[in-house]
Amino acid sequence: MSLIVFPAIDLKGGQVVRLAEGDMDRATVYGDDPAHQATLFADAGARHLHVVDLDGAFAGESVNGDAVRAIVERFPGHVQLGGGIRNRDSVERWFDLGVSRVVIGTAALEDPEFVRGAARDFPGGVVVAVDARDGMVATKGWAEVSTTSVVDLARRFEDAGVAALLFTDVGRDGLLKGCNVEATVDLARAVSIPVIASGGVKGIAEIHVLALHVRDGVEGVITGRALYDGRLDLAAALEVARAAA
Numbered sequence: 001m002s003l004i005v006f007p008a009i010d011l012k013g014g015q016v017v018r019l020a021e022g023d024m025d026r027a028t029v030y031g032d033d034p035a036h037q038a039t040l041f042a043d044a045g046a047r048h049l050h051v052v053d054l055d056g057a058f059a060g061e062s063v064n065g066d067a068v069r070a071i072v073e074r075f076p077g078h079v080q081l082g083g084g085i086r087n088r089d090s091v092e093r094w095f096d097l098g099v100s101r102v103v104i105g106t107a108a109l110e111d112p113e114f115v116r117g118a119a120r121d122f123p124g125g126v127v128v129a130v131d132a133r134d135g136m137v138a139t140k141g142w143a144e145v146s147t148t149s150v151v152d153l154a155r156r157f158e159d160a161g162v163a164a165l166l167f168t169d170v171g172r173d174g175l176l177k178g179c180n181v182e183a184t185v186d187l188a189r190a191v192s193i194p195v196i197a198s199g200g201v202k203g204i205a206e207i208h209v210l211a212l213h214v215r216d217g218v219e220g221v222i223t224g225r226a227l228y229d230g231r232l233d234l235a236a237a238l239e240v241a242r243a244a245a
Contacts, residue, residue, distance in 0.1 A: 002245035003211040004220030005237050006050035006080065006196070007041040007227055009034050009071065011064040013055065018225045024058065030228045035070035044234040047077035050103075050198075050222045056084025057105075062093070072098040082129060082166070086111070091118050095125065103166055105129035109137055109148060112156060119161040127196070129166045130154050132183070138170050150183075154191045164219050165191065168198040179206045179221065181213075188217030198222040207237045211244030 010017050012027055016037050020026040031037055038049060051071055055063035061084050062068075072079050081094055082103030094102050101124070108115050108128045119126040131138045132150045154165050167187050169180040177200045188195040194217055197210055201223040210221050226232035 001214055003207070003214055003218065003241040004048050004196075005046065005207065005234070005241050006048050006220055006222040007044075007046050007234055008050045008052065008198075008222050008224035009037055009041075010052045010054050010224060011067050011083075014064060014067050016228075017054070018228060019054065024054065028225075028228075034067045035074040038071045038075040041234060042074075042076055045238045046234060048220070049075050049077060049079050051079055051081045051083075052103075053081070053083030057082070058084075060084050060086055060106075062090060068094075068099070069097055080127065082127075086114075088114065088118065091122065091126075095122060101125050101127050101163060103127045103129050105131060108157070109153060115157065115162070116160045119157075119163075123161060124163045126162050127164045127166050128154070128157050128162050128193075129168065130187070131168045131170055133170045150187060151190050154187060154193065158192050162193060164194045164196050166196045166198055166222070169200065178202050179210070181206060181209050184210070184218060185213050185216055188213065191217070193217075194219035196220045196222060201226050201232065203232055204237060204240055207232075207240050208244060211241050214245065 015029050016031040016034050017027040017029050053064045078100035080101040081099045085102050085104050086107040104115050130150045130153050133145050136145050137148045137153050138145050179197050179201045184197040196219050
């Protein structure tokens with residue numbers, strides 16, 4: 001098994017953007033054709049894609065549905081989607097559209113039984129986002145910070161059948177500070193659920209290090225700004241991930 005590299009497409013107003021620390025007012029626009037960006041990632045060898053409806057994360061419901069639909073139609077691999085998925089109707093709608101996995105964050109803290117039910121009814125299709133700000137779970141597009149620790153939240157779903165945990169260090173996201181590899185590996189070792197690393201990846205070295213921890217439970221890594229800024233070559237990252245297996 002090799003590390004899965006998920007190139008990221010974050011959607012705001014139908015455009016491809018990246019935020020700094022999850023702040024909607026600190027968005028950098030990288031393009032206005034998300035589906036075309038998805039095909040570029042596919043051409044580089046990606047078979048998995050991570051898409052976030054940023055507007056949806058704040059609104060609590062889908063906002064960029066048309067863009068997501070176009071991405072799913074054009075991308076030949078697996079699309080993992082998050083942002084504003086907080087009820088059963090949203091989950092079913094995205095799966096009907098062809099999304100492979102949905103990422104649930106805020107609702108995992110506020111309505112865990114909904115997440116458990118979705119994980120039971122859609123085996124392998126539900127990822128729980130455990131977004132951290134100083135070790136505590138951040139919700140509602142990272143605009144609020146709870147009093148629940150990341151590990152405590154993760155352990156609540158160990159017997160729920162979720163496919164993976166998506167761990168993001170909010171304080172590093174979009175800033176190219178480097179992925180919090182240590183915290184990611186610690187979480188993977190603390191729970192029985194595979195963990196996907198996210199937030200701040202700045203180069204190929206982190207891909208290599210994370211790939212060495214697949215046996216510890218690190219399933220994949222999401223990278224965005226480093227790809228768009230040219231600091232990380234996707235084809236090279238995929239090759240490093242495979243070579244370390």
